[in-house]
Amino acid sequence: MLAFGNPVDAAIIGAGVVGCAMARRFSLEGASVVVLERAPDILSGASKANSAILHTGFDAPPGSVELQCMQAGYDEYMQIREDFNLPILDTGALVAAWSDSEEARLPELLEQALLNGVADARLLSRAEVVAREPALGAHVRAALLVPREVIIDPWSAPLAYAMQAKALGARFHFNAGLLSARFDGDLWHLQTPMGTLTARSVINAAGIHGDSVERMLIGGSQFEIRPRKGQFVVFDKAAAKHLRTILLPVPTARTKGVVLTRTIFGNLLVGPTAEEQEERERPDVTRPELDMLIAKAVELVPALAQAQVTAVYAGLRPASEEKHYRLHSLPEKGYFCAGGIRSTGLTAALGIARHVHGLWAQDRTAGGKPITAPPILPLPNLAEHLPRDWELPGHDGIVCHCEMVTGREIEAALSSPLPPGDFGGLRRRTRCAMGRCQGFNCLARLNSLTEGRLSVPITPEADR
Amino acid sequence: MSSDPYDVAIVGGGPAGLSAAIELRARGVAKVALFERGDEAGGIPRHCGHPPFGMREFGRILTGPAYARRLVAAALAAGVTILTKHTVVHTGPGGLLTVASPKGIESIQAARILIATGAREATRAQLLVPGLRPLGVMNTAALQAFVYQEGRVPFRRPLIVGSELVSLSAILTCRSHGIRPIAMVESEPDVQARRAFFALPRVLRVPVMTGAQILAIEGRLRVTSVRLRLADGTETLLACDGVIFSGRFVPEAALAEASALVLDPATGGPEIDQHGRGSDPGIFFAGNMVHPIETAGHCWAEGRRVAGLIAAELADRAKSEPKETPGRRVIAGAGLKYVVPQRLTTEGTGTAPDLNVRALGAAKGHLILSNGSGTILRSQSINAAPQKPIRFSLAGLDLAGESSDLRLRLEPKA
Numbered sequence A: 001m002l003a004f005g006n007p008v009d010a011a012i013i014g015a016g017v018v019g020c021a022m023a024r025r026f027s028l029e030g031a032s033v034v035v036l037e038r039a040p041d042i043l044s045g046a047s048k049a050n051s052a053i054l055h056t057g058f059d060a061p062p063g064s065v066e067l068q069c070m071q072a073g074y075d076e077y078m079q080i081r082e083d084f085n086l087p088i089l090d091t092g093a094l095v096a097a098w099s100d101s102e103e104a105r106l107p108e109l110l111e112q113a114l115l116n117g118v119a120d121a122r123l124l125s126r127a128e129v130v131a132r133e134p135a136l137g138a139h140v141r142a143a144l145l146v147p148r149e150v151i152i153d154p155w156s157a158p159l160a161y162a163m164q165a166k167a168l169g170a171r172f173h174f175n176a177g178l179l180s181a182r183f184d185g186d187l188w189h190l191q192t193p194m195g196t197l198t199a200r201s202v203i204n205a206a207g208i209h210g211d212s213v214e215r216m217l218i219g220g221s222q223f224e225i226r227p228r229k230g231q232f233v234v235f236d237k238a239a240a241k242h243l244r245t246i247l248l249p250v251p252t253a254r255t256k257g258v259v260l261t262r263t264i265f266g267n268l269l270v271g272p273t274a275e276e277q278e279e280r281e282r283p284d285v286t287r288p289e290l291d292m293l294i295a296k297a298v299e300l301v302p303a304l305a306q307a308q309v310t311a312v313y314a315g316l317r318p319a320s321e322e323k324h325y326r327l328h329s330l331p332e333k334g335y336f337c338a339g340g341i342r343s344t345g346l347t348a349a350l351g352i353a354r355h356v357h358g359l360w361a362q363d364r365t366a367g368g369k370p371i372t373a374p375p376i377l378p379l380p381n382l383a384e385h386l387p388r389d390w391e392l393p394g395h396d397g398i399v400c401h402c403e404m405v406t407g408r409e410i411e412a413a414l415s416s417p418l419p420p421g422d423f424g425g426l427r428r429r430t431r432c433a434m435g436r437c438q439g440f441n442c443l444a445r446l447n448s449l450t451e452g453r454l455s456v457p458i459t460p461e462a463d464r
Numbered sequence B: 001m002s003s004d005p006y007d008v009a010i011v012g013g014g015p016a017g018l019s020a021a022i023e024l025r026a027r028g029v030a031k032v033a034l035f036e037r038g039d040e041a042g043g044i045p046r047h048c049g050h051p052p053f054g055m056r057e058f059g060r061i062l063t064g065p066a067y068a069r070r071l072v073a074a075a076l077a078a079g080v081t082i083l084t085k086h087t088v089v090h091t092g093p094g095g096l097l098t099v100a101s102p103k104g105i106e107s108i109q110a111a112r113i114l115i116a117t118g119a120r121e122a123t124r125a126q127l128l129v130p131g132l133r134p135l136g137v138m139n140t141a142a143l144q145a146f147v148y149q150e151g152r153v154p155f156r157r158p159l160i161v162g163s164e165l166v167s168l169s170a171i172l173t174c175r176s177h178g179i180r181p182i183a184m185v186e187s188e189p190d191v192q193a194r195r196a197f198f199a200l201p202r203v204l205r206v207p208v209m210t211g212a213q214i215l216a217i218e219g220r221l222r223v224t225s226v227r228l229r230l231a232d233g234t235e236t237l238l239a240c241d242g243v244i245f246s247g248r249f250v251p252e253a254a255l256a257e258a259s260a261l262v263l264d265p266a267t268g269g270p271e272i273d274q275h276g277r278g279s280d281p282g283i284f285f286a287g288n289m290v291h292p293i294e295t296a297g298h299c300w301a302e303g304r305r306v307a308g309l310i311a312a313e314l315a316d317r318a319k320s321e322p323k324e325t326p327g328r329r330v331i332a333g334a335g336l337k338y339v340v341p342q343r344l345t346t347e348g349t350g351t352a353p354d355l356n357v358r359a360l361g362a363a364k365g366h367l368i369l370s371n372g373s374g375t376i377l378r379s380q381s382i383n384a385a386p387q388k389p390i391r392f393s394l395a396g397l398d399l400a401g402e403s404s405d406l407r408l409r410l411e412p413k414a
């Protein structure tokens, strides 16, 4: 049992990108913070499996809180990224039209972009599109160019938020899912498998379980999560040469559609699908959908017919029965919800955190003072286009050859202030075993290097 | 940074690279360097703790690690410079290599380059296998590294996917470490290695299911089961705690690809001529990266053969600048997966090796070599299991008069 100690100002439920950003914002504003996460590590839900695009909000609903949060999140990311050594891949995005009807919709998309303050968006003719992206299928008609849509490292960014929160005193508890809760009129008593915690307020950032956590806390829920699965195929690095710009489809009412984009790690990614499902714990990949994604990629860029597949994965969007974010609160109980952060949360997280902190601070006279000179812990670079550890002398050799991860990087991750709790966490912090051989060469070695250092080991404990 | 130029730089310290290095030194090539990205040279055999290795090379049966140690010792004794923890990240025209090591990044110059980076087994992702992505899914090579190198057992009751020689090797590895495979599944209608070998799973009571498709790997944290559709259309759930993806080898062609050398989509490896020369005349290839997959002994012999040609070329002063050599293509026709080499040059050095051929599925019938006008040059009868290496002999054929592309096809027995 953990000794949870004195009541904290804010208990955050869930350490996805939203929970991590929330922990940072509240800590920066001087609040005492605890994060309770059910999984062994941060980013174990929707936040581990997205397209990694930092969106401008060009196609978000005009005037929405979502748009506000996305743009605030985008701006703050750009402000802090150099301090934290967080990369961007400056790609821009093309919303490409492949038919008459799609081409006819581009002007209205441009209008929406301008209305949303994305002033540099502009239409490109077929010739301009082809000049920019010569490998596109011959049937491309025209496109909307959105220059400031960029690719980021979807794992290092939230890790940086969490690490700063931790450096400011926030406590992260893993394998500590909220089981039940009671409000005594003054304090929350939050029960987890690791013990009971008392807090003056609770922030629900539980993603796919946002509605059930809300019920646990306040007895009912204003919304219902409707999981929407997105599957992806990652092509080998050799495929990345065929495309520079993020390729977005003309959106439909239901989804942003299938995207073809580079990743910050030097691969090419196609996805996601948008599949409604009941199951909340089943981000499985399925054959017809993977085949469809590959066919789609080849249709967009015919040269991909020869491309090798490096990885496949799926994520569950925490969508709700309505399109908009579910940001609401019960101030008298100190309850705040950041739920239903469906498909733009990576971009919006820093903005959502500011928004929720704003609500939280409204009728609060107590609480700490904002931190004036917060600690900044730059992250090791994992982006392919920037210098990596293996390029610098003095490392002790490469462990993962496909992704060129050094032993020094593995050790640094394992001994960092917020070390990985499982193999997935180590992969997200270093890229190890994420490459074309998927551990053919290095898995056994990684098992030995991590022995006794992950709360969920690679090999079952009993068999050591 | 740069050092004195080498005569030959070899990339990859497996059986092919090591045997080539030894042979080059034996033929009087002065400066031979071998770059190996791992902590030790030896290649894949280093973690195959089982026999049989070494029959052809040393006249006795050795385990993989013993075999690897012998090859490394022979290379060192021959005066080969072995540089471990050295990853070649690029090869440029004119014999320029970019090498990463704990010292940082260096440029290295060599008169000739030999790339022998081997092959690996296809991953679960490459095979687009559906389901969840729990811990406990790995290739045979990773399993062997677990048990032989690290002394760890990753699971107790795995399912083996594939039915090649290496799949049988996976059974043996399991059984010698207290692991009991629950079954072997093969998506093709037939086992991929010779039927006679499947006495092994029979004796060990490992059921072999051919024509079985994986519908899903199950398990949130670790593998709990695999859902299958069997050949007869019924579905079944097999409880297991791991999945071994064995075989379906693909060349380790990342370096060749990054260096813009021409690849053959059929093998996934480089396009070469009968001397092992690739699309850059100064760069040669040997071992499993040109033909997934052969035994270590075959790769060893091939390394020697290519080394002989490189040594002869370096000794022949007229040719010491590598030159493009004209040649005819050899095309894999109906029924065939690949033919290596992909090009036959008119250049006379050395004897023409056999064509190395793989069929699509089992091959029963005749292999027929014809020229551009359809004239049959040679026919050879054949009866081989699906993944079995097939040799098509060119001995005695006079190809000097043939200027058109050649085509090899399989004519199945009626």
Ligand SMILES: Cc1cc2nc3c(=O)[nH]c(=O)nc-3n(C[C@H](O)[C@H](O)[C@H](O)COP(=O)(O)OP(=O)(O)OC[C@H]3O[C@@H](n4cnc5c(N)ncnc54)[C@H](O)[C@@H]3O)c2cc1C
Pocket (backbone or CB within 6 Å): A013, A014, A015, A016, A017, A018, A019, A036, A037, A038, A039, A042, A043, A044, A045, A046, A047, A048, A049, A050, A051, A052, A053, A054, A055, A176, A177, A178, A179, A205, A206, A207, A208, A209, A210, A213, A229, A230, A231, A272, A315, A316, A317, A318, A338, A341, A342, A343, A344, A345, A346, A347, A348
């Ligand atoms: C396929 C796909 C593509 C996407 N592409 C993009 C993109 O390109 N750009 C972009 O900006 N956004 C994108 N998104 C959206 C983004 O990934 C999500 O909006 C974001 O990850 C949501 O974060 P979250 O923190 O709300 O949820 P999550 O990441 O799911 O975090 C919730 C956390 O709460 C924990 N939890 C649940 N129940 C409990 C409990 N009882 N107690 C304690 N902890 C609990 C979970 O374990 C989890 O870690 C995409 C999403 C998907 C699925």
Ligand SMILES: Cc1cc2nc3c(=O)[nH]c(=O)nc-3n(C[C@H](O)[C@H](O)[C@H](O)COP(=O)(O)OP(=O)(O)OC[C@H]3O[C@@H](n4cnc5c(N)ncnc54)[C@H](O)[C@@H]3O)c2cc1C
Pocket (backbone or CB within 6 Å): B011, B012, B013, B014, B015, B016, B017, B035, B036, B037, B038, B041, B042, B043, B044, B045, B048, B050, B051, B052, B053, B086, B087, B088, B089, B116, B117, B118, B119, B121, B140, B141, B144, B166, B169, B252, B255, B286, B287, B288, B289, B293, B294, B295, B296, B297, B299
């Ligand atoms: C699980 C398994 C079991 C097997 N069992 C048997 C058996 O019982 N008997 C048998 O005869 N054969 C067996 N084989 C096959 C045998 O291992 C191979 O035929 C043989 O190792 C191929 O030799 P190679 O030199 O072509 O490549 P490899 O042995 O694969 O060596 C390639 C080397 O190149 C290095 N390398 C790759 N890229 C770079 C780079 N960019 N820079 C520097 N170095 C690099 C690699 O680290 C590696 O050491 C088995 C194979 C496997 C996978």
